[in-house]
Amino acid sequence: MKFFDKCKKYIIIAAVFGTFTTSYIFITENKANAYEISIGDKVVAYSIEDPKSLDIVNSLEQEIKNRFGTSQFKESIAVNKVRVQEGSVVSDKALKQTILQNSKMEVEGCAIFANKKQIGLVASESEGKQALDKLKDYYTAKSGLSIKESKLKTEITYSKQKDIISNIDSIDEVVERVKEANSRFKNPVVAFELKGTEEVKEVISPGTSVTTSDSIPSGQTKVQSSGKEGQKLVVKEVVMENNKVISTTALSEKVITEAQNKIVLQGKPKTAVAGLAYLTTPSRGTISSAFGARWGRMHEGIDIAANIGDPIYAALDGTVTYAGWETGYGNFIQIKHADGVLTAYGHCSKIQVAVGDTVKKGDKIGEVGNTGNSTGPHLHFEVRVNGVAKDPIAYLNK
Known part of the structure; x- marks a missing residue:
């Protein structure tokens, strides 16, 4: 009898331990290890369970509201703790881009047209103008000129256009797209006329001085001195279209070094x-x-x-x-x-x-x-x- 009592005791202890172990494993295996990010009822990303991920999501939500207006923002970004398999999550660095690429949120953007051809779709007309300013600054810096005057030569128009947020361009994406197109086509997609000045050093070619000499046979010549090039500083007004020079006009010249004439002796x-x-x-x-x-x-x-x-x-x-x-x-x-x-x-x-x-x-x-x-x-x-x-x-x- 004592033997059976003792066995019963061990069985109970084993059952309790097994239940505890099973519970521990269940809890461990089902413990949340990531954030599930969804827009409306659509899950768009899983991120690492890290406070930084929440900051990124919150900042993205605010950025969308700032770009497109609170009144347009009808679906909030929801964040829940979940358990996912390893490899399903994205890094903090890629989180924002992943959310935007997978979102089907519809917003009202602003299409940019250059000579009636669409070159981008941004959040607002203000962003379109910022893209053009960045383009102008790019060509201004590349010109190397001291700019006195600049103007946009291309007809630019804007039109409101609805689309999903993943199709909306950033300002930099529009700038890079136009720069690439301008480099490929003979006629630029967007053109700026830049007028400025530059200072360049130029060579002054020596002249030739011919003098008759009794020591030289008739009909023959002799170079007495080969001459020497001079140098001058020229201030030029330059007109450019993007990075192409259209015209150059010399405004002033200052001789740095005088040229020395070539001297030729000739027989009488x-x-x-x-x-x-x-x-x-x-x-x-x-x-x-x-x-x-x-x-x-x-x-x-x-x-x-x-x-x-x-x-x-x-x-x-x-x-x-x-x-x-x-x-x-x-x-x-x-x-x-x-x-x-x-x-x-x-x-x-x-x-x-x-x-x-x-x-x-x-x-x-x-x-x-x-x-x-x-x-x-x-x-x-x-x-x-x-x-x-x-x-x-x-x-x-x-």
Whole structure:
């Protein structure tokens, strides 16, 4: 009997322990370990059971109310403690985005149109204007200019539009979308005109000074000094469309270092045409290509490298016999002088004389350009005596 009593006692103890163990396991396995976030009756996310998660949810709810207005916010975000399997929760960092991406909450947003094409859907017209301001600031900073004036060139309109909150853009998303589109298309989706100034250092090309010398054989030249480039500080007004330069205008120049002219000595010419010994150099600049054979053919003049718009002068008194377009030469001027002498001036940007005009040595007749078969701004200058091309260097005296 005692044996059975003792067994009964152990059975009761085992049952109590088993019940406790089972209860402990049940409670442990079913204890809440996460937050369930729902909007209306739809569960949209599970987050880590952490006070920070509640802060994120609360701040998101307030953010939605601030962006779209309390009157539009009809469904609250509910938070409940639940037990979920490991791997079902999202991190605090991704929580806000997960809620928005999975929400079917309908809100009234504001569509932005650029030239009647939709470029974004934000919460309000105010957000649309903020996106445009950010775009303008981006292009302003990228221009490197000291901006004096800016204006929006694109027609922008707004229209209220209902959609689910996950389809609403942030301000930054609109900005990045437009920047990417502007970089891909020839005509920008949204364009700003920026006007400002910049300071740039530019090279001053040395001129060429030609002096006759008894020590140099007739018809020959010798470089006495190669010259030296100078430098100047130029203030320019620049007009840009987004990051594309539309126009540039020099406002002022300040010489930092003076250029030193190239000095060329030439032998005194032996020619029946005495006047040729006193030709005026037709344009300031550097002689970039000499008279003679070049690229397998005869170069029947000299090239004087200069800037577009630099003045061109008549080398000698005479009468204009041609002023117009000539194949290869572009805008072309020919002047007839005494004793069978002709001078010619090619690649001009402007012609400022007409056929029949009488000109004096040193008169301005045009401006340096890059017209015709030309690889860069320069003046092509020729001297012909009785139809025969002569090296102009031998007759320049300046």
